[in-house]
Amino acid sequence: MKHLAILGSTGSIGQNALSVVETHPDEFVVAGLAAKTSIDRIEQQVRQFCPRLVAVRDEGAANQLKERLRDVKTVEILSGSEGTSAVATMAEVDLVLEAMGGGAGLLPTLEAIQSGKDLAFVNKEVLVMCGSLIMEAVKEYGVRLLPVDSEISAIFQCLSDVKGNDGSRAEIHRLILTGSGGPFRETPLGQLNSVTPQQALQHPNWKMGEKVTIDSATMMNKGFEVIESKWFFDVELSQIEVVIHPESIIHSMVEFVDGSVLAQLGVADMRLPIQYALTYPDRFPTSVPRLDLSQVGVLHMEPVDSEKFPCLQLAYSAAKVGGTLPTVLSSADEVVVQAFLNRQIGFTDIPNYLEEVMTRHDVTSQPMLDDILAADQWARSAAHQLIQTRR
Ligand SMILES: NC(=O)c1ccc[n+]([C@@H]2O[C@H](COP(=O)([O-])OP(=O)(O)OC[C@H]3O[C@@H](n4cnc5c(N)ncnc54)[C@H](OP(=O)(O)O)[C@@H]3O)[C@@H](O)[C@H]2O)c1
Incomplete structure (x- = not known):
């Protein structure tokens, strides 16, 4: 049984990960959970998954949770950044899923690596912020970085039978990241300044946390994935391209030097890449609806409109510098x-x-x-x- 620590367990990725655990109760033990303030949800998670350690970043919220969980004698509840670190480095944990998002996850990610934990990796912002330090630490401590982001997981899966996956990237010509184009793919440029947060939060294909949903609407999310891929797969920026694929069925592709292209397909459901990262290198059945291409009918591809979505170029420029x-x-x-x-x-x-x-x-x-x-x-x-x- 794999022992898991889930940082950000009350968020979109965290809840999907716990749903994967629920489907395979004999495969996983949830040893630690961490969140910021959502104590209703974490209380329910503690009662269902019985972790030994829980961290709630906000001290007041942590005290309230202690009060509510007085009847549960088996759980220790900590607060502050020390609490998050303690969950990231628990001795019995094999695999840490750091799904807090953004800079908040930087130090816990490094701490998990430094204590020898394999990582189910989803917080792309951490690789954007300090990809070089993270990849050096991964090498130094000999841990595995298993991608959860659907595009990165797709490329990882396309490369899994390629000898280049063991280090040499000589056979890769380019990585082709797909993006849905978000809610404003068809909105004229002139109307973009008047769109509301509510409109921007209506992602056509994925249900995610607010920050990543807005990043998807601006396409900064795709820019971050370009940088994430550069570090993850050790390729040049010039080898990474983005194409708009509104159906989000092809999660990304790899073109090899001989012109052959491999793609990974599946329904747009984060439980699939999460489960693959948690069970890697094995594949288990899931309860996720299966892909029926005869129902999907047509798969579209189109180039990115960089005038409408300048964030993608900002990310390329930042990575270049x-x-x-x-x-x-x-x-x-x-x-x-x-x-x-x-x-x-x-x-x-x-x-x-x-x-x-x-x-x-x-x-x-x-x-x-x-x-x-x-x-x-x-x-x-x-x-x-x-x-x-x-x-
Ligand atoms: N959602 C997706 O489908 C998806 C897909 C691909 C990649 N990602 C990446 O996955 C990461 C998480 O995204 P998400 O959509 O799951 O975010 P989310 O729904 O906003 O969840 C964030 C989680 O982190 C916790 N958290 C935030 N700041 C914290 C802090 N300082 N200390 C402790 N816990 C903290 C939150 O706790 P509270 O609930 O208490 O606030 C919540 O559990 C991001 O890097 C995103 O880019 C997400």
Whole structure:
């Protein structure tokens, strides 16, 4: 039985992961759970999955949870960042799923790697912020990074029988990431500034947390996946392309040097890539509806409209410069997306503000962890200031 720790268990990915565990109760033990404030949900998860350790980031919420779970003698409840770290590094855990999203997951991810845990990896922002440090740590501590993001999982699966998967990438010509185009694929550019957060949160194919859903609407999410793929598969940026595929059935493709292209297909349900990461290298049956291509009928592909979705190019530019610039992009994006959700800025302000923050940043090349953390703080404060000034 695999012992799991799930950081962000109350979120979209966390809940889907627990649904996978529910389907295969003989395969997994849930040893640890962590969340920020959602104690109704985590209380229910504790009662159902009986973890030994739970961390709630917010101290007040953690105290309330302790009160509610006084009858459950087998669980220890911690708070603060120490609590999250404790769950990320639990001795009995084999595999950590860090699904907190964004910069909050950076240190717990590193701590999990440093304590020798394999990672079911979904927090692309962490690879965007410090891909080089994460990949070095993965090598140094000899742990496995198993992709959960559907596109990265697709490429991982396409490469699984290729000898290049063991290190040499010589047979890969390019990686082709697919993206649905989000809710505004067909919206004229001129109407984008008046779209509301409610409209932007209506993703046509995937049901996800708010931040990643807005990133999908701006296509920053695809930009982050470009950077995630670069680190994950150790390829050049110029080998990674994006194509719009509105049906989200082909999750991504690999083109090899001989021109042959492998694709991975499936229904748009995150339980599939989550389960594969949790059961890797085995495949288990699922309760997820199966793909019926005769019902899907037609699969469309189209190029990205980069005038309408400038965030994708911002991500390529940040990755090309490297150093602390991708950190700045990711951290500033957390702030501007929240400002859009709070209706402080418009949808088309998102790329403009991000570009402005990137332009103002003095890049540190080959950053150490302290440089990354400093760039993260700098970017958040620069984005906040910009929003205040412009308003
Ligand atoms: N959702 C998807 O289908 C999907 C697909 C591909 C990739 N991803 C990636 O997966 C990650 C998670 O996305 P999501 O959609 O699942 O996000 P989400 O629904 O917003 O969930 C975030 C989770 O993290 C917890 N959390 C947030 N900040 C925390 C902190 N400081 N300390 C402890 N816990 C914290 C939240 O707890 P509370 O509930 O208490 O706030 C919640 O459990 C992101 O990196 C995203 O890009 C998601």
